Amino acid sequence: MAAASLGLAGRHIVLGLSGGIACYKAADFTRELVKAGATVQVVMTEAAEEFITPVTLQALSNRRVYTSQWDAREPNNMAHINLTREADAIVIAPASADLIAKLVQGRADDLLSLMCLARPIERCPLLVAPAMNREMWAHPATKRNLAQLRADGTAILGPGSGDQACGEIGDGRMLEPAELLADMVACFQPKLLAGRRVLITAGPTFEPIDPVRGITNHSSGKMGFAIARAAADAGAAVTLVAGPVHLPTPRGVARIDVMTARQMFDATLSAVAAHDVFVATAAVADWRPARFNDHKIKKQAGEKGPPSFELAENPDILATVAALPKPPYCVGFAAESHDLLAHAREKRVRKGIPLIVANLGPATFGQDDNALTLVDANGERELPRADKLTLARQLVAEIARRVGVGQ
Numbered sequence: 512m513a514a515a516s517l518g519l520a521g522r523h524i525v526l527g528l529s530g531g532i533a534c535y536k537a538a539d540f541t542r543e544l545v546k547a548g549a550t551v552q553v554v555m556t557e558a559a560e561e562f563i564t565p566v567t568l569q570a571l572s573n574r575r576v577y578t579s580q581w582d583a584r585e586p587n588n589m590a591h592i593n594l595t596r597e598a599d600a601i602v603i604a605p606a607s608a609d610l611i612a613k614l615v616q617g618r619a620d621d622l623l624s625l626m627c628l629a630r631p632i633e634r635c636p637l638l639v640a641p642a643m644n645r646e647m648w649a650h651p652a653t654k655r656n657l658a659q660l661r662a663d664g665t666a667i668l669g670p671g672s673g674d675q676a677c678g679e680i681g682d683g684r685m686l687e688p689a690e691l692l693a694d695m696v697a698c699f700q701p702k703l704l705a706g707r708r709v710l711i712t713a714g715p716t717f718e719p720i721d722p723v724r725g726i727t728n729h730s731s732g733k734m735g736f737a738i739a740r741a742a743a744d745a746g747a748a749v750t751l752v753a754g755p756v757h758l759p760t761p762r763g764v765a766r767i768d769v770m771t772a773r774q775m776f777d778a779t780l781s782a783v784a785a786h787d788v789f790v791a792t793a794a795v796a797d798w799r800p801a802r803f804n805d806h807k808i809k810k811q812a813g814e815k816g817p818p819s820f821e822l823a824e825n826p827d828i829l830a831t832v833a834a835l836p837k838p839p840y841c842v843g844f845a846a847e848s849h850d851l852l853a854h855a856r857e858k859r860v861r862k863g864i865p866l867i868v869a870n871l872g873p874a875t876f877g878q879d880d881n882a883l884t885l886v887d888a889n890g891e892r893e894l895p896r897a898d899k900l901t902l903a904r905q906l907v908a909e910i911a912r913r914v915g916v917g918q
């Protein structure tokens with residue numbers, strides 16, 4: 512993933528570690544932040560030092576680590592002030608149950624809690640990634656504390672669920688570094704689609720001929736998944752109807768997996784009523800075998816030539832949604848091999864949609880970057896070649912402008 516599209520380049524992040532086994536993940540998280548272009552200032556509690564050494568985090572962040580409010584290296588001896596005035600955000604990962612309780616009470620008896628209290632609350636957001644045993648997580652005191660922390664404007668990252676270091680299984684484990692990074696990235700994106708619901712189709716469809724064969728295409732789903740992520744990062748509630756692809760679901764996105772065009776049609780039509788925007792990126796197979804053979808079609812000895820198939824046309828999902836009595840704002844994609852703009856203009860009118868995004872299909876399928884042309888009733892706008900997440904963020908901003916939010 513290109514660092515530029517993550518939006519963390521040049522950000523100064525104070526990463527706080529409190530005591531917990533999950534401190535081992537903080538090393539990797541530091542690397543992820545640095546790779547994304549952020550500068551990372553690590554602050555550790557005494558308990559955190561029992562789990563991982565400042566040496567490791569200093570080497571990974573390339574900055575000396577702070578562990579005490581009495582650190583005499585600061586000329587004014589006010590590490591808690593100096594560190595927070597230059598920070599774009601404080602993220603605490605891991606945040607122990609004890610540290611969370613301290614934040615709730617506004618206690619300040621070590622550098623990390625002191626710093627959280629002393630930060631300029633309006634311009635330095637606090638993000639907290641809880642990490643604890645499932646019983647601690649489920650305890651009414653922790654629940655009470657979390658509710659208060661949220662009410663105070665703190666973002667809570669996770670926690671995840673699964674195997675815990677103690678051998679138990681349940682909620683409370685800290686998110687993985689990549690998940691933490693995705694949530695941090697989302698925090699810095701403008702909430703252009705806050706309160707909006709976006710439905711997206713992505714990937715190819717697969718039209719079975721018999722139990723082992725079918726008709727499909729080269730769509731990787733990457734562009735649709737990038738748009739799902741960009742829309743979710745922009746504050747939308749996102750539903751993603753995905754054909755057969757092996758891509759991870761963007762965080763916070765509700766995914767419905769389908770195989771055939773007709774399944775994609777059914778899933779989309781049942782979900783669409785609740786959505787404000789529909790983005791059809793899927794490369795839906797235009798035709799399917801008219802008849803499905805229950806058994807694998809065998810080569811017949813002596814028979815002349817290969818078998819022939821009758822094809823039936825699949826329903827057009829986008830055109831059907833656009834023709835609903837109260838359609839969402841519809842965005843289509845036109846993947847063409849030639850005469851890009853002429854086809855895109857014609858397709859926009861034929862499908863009855865306000866906006867279509869043109870791109871060269873064979874050149875983009877499976878790639879990490881692309882170049883797009885937006886075509887609407889007023890003309891065209893080029894989005895020059897960039898990685899798909901960057902383009903997706905630009906497209907989301909264009910959609911937000913057209914549906915009249917986030918201005």
Ligand code: CTP
Pocket residue numbers: 712772791792793794795796797825826827828829830842843844845846847858
């Ligand atoms: N689309 C759809 N359902 C279909 C076919 C296409 O929802 N059965 C959507 C695609 O997701 C895309 C747009 O329609 O947003 C254009 O798809 P494309 O395959 O380029 O257009 P077609 O209508 O299939 O036209 P043609 O095959 O002539 O290029």
